[in-house]
Amino acid sequence: MPSWLKNAVFYEIYPQSYYDTNGDGIGDINGITEKLDYIKFLGFNALWLNPCYVSPFMDAGYDVEDYCKVAPRYGTNEALYNLFEQAHNRGMHVILDLVPGHTSDQHPWFKQSRLPTKNEMTDRYTWTDCVWNRPPEYSWVAGMSDRDGCFLINFFNSQPALNYGFNEITHPEWQMSYTDPRAQATFDAMLEVMRFWLDRGCDGFRVDMADSLVKNDEEKTATASLWRRARKMLDESYPEAMLISEWCNAPRSVNNAGFHCDFLLNHQYKMTHYGFRYWENGVNKSYFCKTAHVSAHNMLSKYLDELYQIQGNGYISVISGNHDTERISYMLDESELRLAYTMLLTLPGVPFFYYGDEIGMRYIPQQSKEGGFHRTGSRTPMQWDNSLPNLGFSTADASKLYLQVDDQPNAPTAVQCQANPDSLLNLVKKLNAIRSENEDLQADGQMKILVCDDNGVLAYLRGEHTAVVFNPTDKAQTTTLNVQQELFKIGSYTVKDGITTLESQTAVIFKI
Ligand code: GLC
Ligand code: CA
Secondary structure (H helix, E strand, C coil), rough: CCCCHHHHEEEEEEEHHHCCCCCCCCCCHHHHHHHHHHHHHHCCEEEEEEECCCCCCCCCCCHHHCEEEEHHHHHHHHHHHHHHHHHHHCCCCCEEECCEEEECCCCHHHHHHHCCCCCCCCCCCEEECCCCCCCCCCCCCEECCCCCCEEECCCCCCEEEECCEEEECCCCCCCCCCCHHHHHHHHHHHHHHHEEEEEECCEEEEEEEHHHCCECCCHHHHHHHHHHHHHHHHHHHCCCEEEECCCHHHHHHHCCCCEEEEEECCCCCCCCCCCHHHCCCCCCCCCCCCCCCCCEEEEEEEEHHHHHHCCCEEEEEEECCCCCCCCHHCCHHHHHHHHHHHHHHHCCCEEECCCCCCCCCCCCCCCCCCCCCHHHCCCCCCCCCCCCCCCCCCCCHHHHHHCCCCCEEEEEECCHHHHHCCCHHHHHHHHHHHHHCHHHHHHCCEEEEECCCCCCEEEEEEECCCEEECCCCCCEEEEEECCCCEEEEECEEEEEEEEEEECCCCEEECCC
């Protein structure tokens, strides 16, 4: 287990939209490097970058054309190595996005695989044996090349699935076992990609659709066996490198497949603004919605169930949101966000913040860009300051931007939030500081529910001596829990005769 994970708090960056240093209207690697001090100032000590590799960008870079080359629009490999180094100089870590399930249809492997004559890449992807053979239980693309067969896709049509074989063979005429050397060779190629970046200073990977590799793998045992090979490689050669999966089933990912962390979200289903399970409860029924008055039970049950199953083996990562979800501010207003962030940063495991959530950036519904569709609204440029025309994101003419910046006159900016002691940004900074000074609140500290009432009061113990209590509702609520030795609070409370009254929208971190 990489030692730095104990106290890691991640910041996810969508490179297109963070900071443009050369005035071409699109964010770049040097822009991230320039903002490292800002990120560190907030108390984040680790970064996850969405894919920044050469790509035709039919899915914002999740359609990789070259796994080992930075897309020219973001800069060069050297710029990325420099980012690793500058981050390390500040005690920070950087992980990249590994997309093992599929490539772009422009990847040289695929261009070779689709040739009608047999060659080294023929089995790098999964093809049926005849263009008319399209078993309905899979998603196929037919008739795009002279090779007689259809290729299996993993996401969009432009993302052919890499071939890791099948666990259960139902069509022996074209399926191969996951143990077949041709299928195992695909994973070897992915291990090589990992070594390439790890040897150049990268600290690990967020693994895209990590559960999707072997097909017909109901219980995911075959897919897990592949990832255990990756973990073995890390343990032997890169013991401080981390692997976090987009699997969304921590017992399988952590206990069976050897990931250090798994995200708690819901990528299997159509995403809605409450589609990440941690905050999920129904429209206007989120635990943090002040008028909802619901017990925290629904929100926490899956999380706690998984947490207790994986304890000691790895971590669960809760998120403020990501590049696939509507921004959390779409669902919660600022007063509600303050309590949600307090929970996010006081749970066990490794929390992730999505860029801009620290200033409460908006979800802005708009036309799709690069395969984003409804996700595009969460991918707009970071709002740095109040300068025109692009709120400090880029000096390019607004018409040249990757996406337009928020055009509302009251759009929050980092500079504004830094100057306001009561801003969300300063709350996040304070919470990160408390977490980093208090081992109980970090990844390993236990979590035990102390109170989970129907009136909305929730309290949990972290580690041996630190507790957190919430009343997210718009009314005062009481609890018999004795709130004392406060470390941090939002709102206010009084304690009298063994009863604590928590005023509306109150959260307290205290010693017990
Ligand atoms: C993951 C990514 C998403 C991408 C998809 C296909 O869910 O987070 O952005 O479109 O995988 O790679
Ligand atoms: Ca740029």
